[in-house]
Amino acid sequence: MSGLDAPSVALVGAGAMGGALVRGWCEAVRRGGGLTLTVVEPNFDPELQRELENVGAVLNPPDAGPVGVLVLAVKPQAFAEAAATARRFVGENTCILSIMAGVQMEKLARALGSERVVRAMPNLPARIGRGITAYVASPACSDDDKRLIEQLLAPLGEVEPLAAERLMDAVTAVSGSGPAYVFLLAEVLAVAAEQEGLDREAAMRLASRTVAGAGALMLETADSPSTLRKQVMSPGGTTEAALDILAAADGLGPLLRRAVAAAAQRSRDLGKG
Ligand SMILES: NC(=O)c1ccc[n+]([C@@H]2O[C@H](COP(=O)([O-])OP(=O)(O)OC[C@H]3O[C@@H](n4cnc5c(N)ncnc54)[C@H](OP(=O)(O)O)[C@@H]3O)[C@@H](O)[C@H]2O)c1
Structure with missing residues (x-):
């Protein structure tokens, strides 16, 4: 400062x-x-x-x-x-x-x-x-x-x-409420890790460090999120298999658009009250 x-x-x-x-x-x-x-x-x-x-x-x-x-x-x-x-x-x-x-x-x-x-x-x-x-x-x-x-x-x-x-209202829905979306991502990633056989503590450590580390890297480098995402992927590899689902027409994109729109609408309604 x-x-x-x-x-x-x-x-x-x-x-x-x-x-x-x-x-x-x-x-x-x-x-x-x-x-x-x-x-x-x-x-x-x-x-x-x-x-x-x-x-x-x-x-x-x-x-x-x-x-x-x-x-x-x-x-x-x-x-x-x-x-x-x-x-x-x-x-x-x-x-x-x-x-x-x-x-x-x-x-x-x-x-x-x-x-x-x-x-x-x-x-x-x-x-x-x-x-x-x-x-x-x-x-x-x-x-x-x-x-x-x-x-x-x-x-x-x-x-x-x-x-x-x-x-x-848009800011509230994106950066104001946004940390909660990221914490939820860590939570659901940990649940998915448990489903694949990891114990609960290890699953949470891997998921939360992954979210925190990816966020820190995004801040430290000048690369865009999309460039960094492509650095993790190789053709026919494991990341691509997951992203085929996450980036599909009914994947994370439309889900987050709906979530952000709901938060922005709630912010507008609360403002009127
Ligand atoms: N935390 C976030 O992530 C976040 C994000 C965006 C915006 N904000 C906004 O930031 C504001 C503060 O949030 P916060 O998390 O810092 O809340 P907080 O930890 O509850 O702090 C508010 C403080 O104000 C004191 N207070 C209550 N009435 C008062 C009065 N009449 N005169 C003087 N002090 C009084 C409270 O004391 P008591 O505990 O005794 O009531 C408390 O210590 C909120 O309006 C929130 O909307 C917070």
């Missing part, structure tokens, strides 16, 4: 995702960046608290005022309550960054009283800094706002700007 341009930030909710952000920001500060941070979180992880104290952050201050960026990282169900707490951080120049799934920009702007709103969707590997976070900024956000938001999201992994909020 690069440095931070000394923003003043208030973070509401420092659980799995908020905690990952805080750890990354502390790291950036140690490398020489600046940050004035206020955190509101009822059950603060003591280890994280020590880290924050080392970089001079304030925890749960009773009388904190407006900040440059207000970050909301509570569960969507806790939004109404969190918004009541968070309003005191919003002033004329406050940009709001929400990582809550499904809470739309218009609702954020209305509840918090700022038109400068960014909505972001991280994914689970963000917990180890290997995620991808797509974000969309409202028209009221300046280029400086967007640059700062990208800096603040960088601890979660790669950052991907989006042109329109409606694309968030």
Whole structure:
């Protein structure tokens, strides 16, 4: 992660995702960046608290005022309550960054009283800094706002700007929910391995290391997934026998298209609610 341009930030909710952000920001500060941070979180992880104290952050201050960026990282169900707490951080120049799934920009702007709103969707590997976070900024956000938001999201992994909020439903269905599809792949591969005679533990080790190793290789090399897939195959070989089934007209392609379409539709429905 690069440095931070000394923003003043208030973070509401420092659980799995908020905690990952805080750890990354502390790291950036140690490398020489600046940050004035206020955190509101009822059950603060003591280890994280020590880290924050080392970089001079304030925890749960009773009388904190407006900040440059207000970050909301509570569960969507806790939004109404969190918004009541968070309003005191919003002033004329406050940009709001929400990582809550499904809470739309218009609702954020209305509840918090700022038109400068960014909505972001991280994914689970963000917990180890290997995620991808797509974000969309409202028209009221300046280029400086967007640059700062990208800096603040960088601890979660790669950052991907989006042109329109409606694309968030597709992002939710692909990268937001996607880690679950990959974990399911490891699970069903392990079951298939057991069916071929391996014991349960060995089956799970082989399946999960295969998924993790293939993912790591894809990141490390510049080769596309399709190039890498062809590197495993030889004509008439074992991989080809499996891919004849997986890549068939009724194989993995149409199944995943249906699954992603169902997730995107669910995201649209939840957004309306
Ligand atoms: N985890 C993911 O893979 C993922 C992916 C994409 C998006 N997101 C989004 O990221 C957000 C955070 O998810 P998470 O997994 O980090 O959740 P989490 O671990 O439950 O963290 C949320 C934290 O906020 C605290 N909190 C609740 N109400 C609060 C309030 N009024 N003021 C201050 N803090 C409050 C919670 O405390 P308590 O535990 O005491 O309630 C908890 O520590 C969610 O909106 C989710 O949609 C998560």
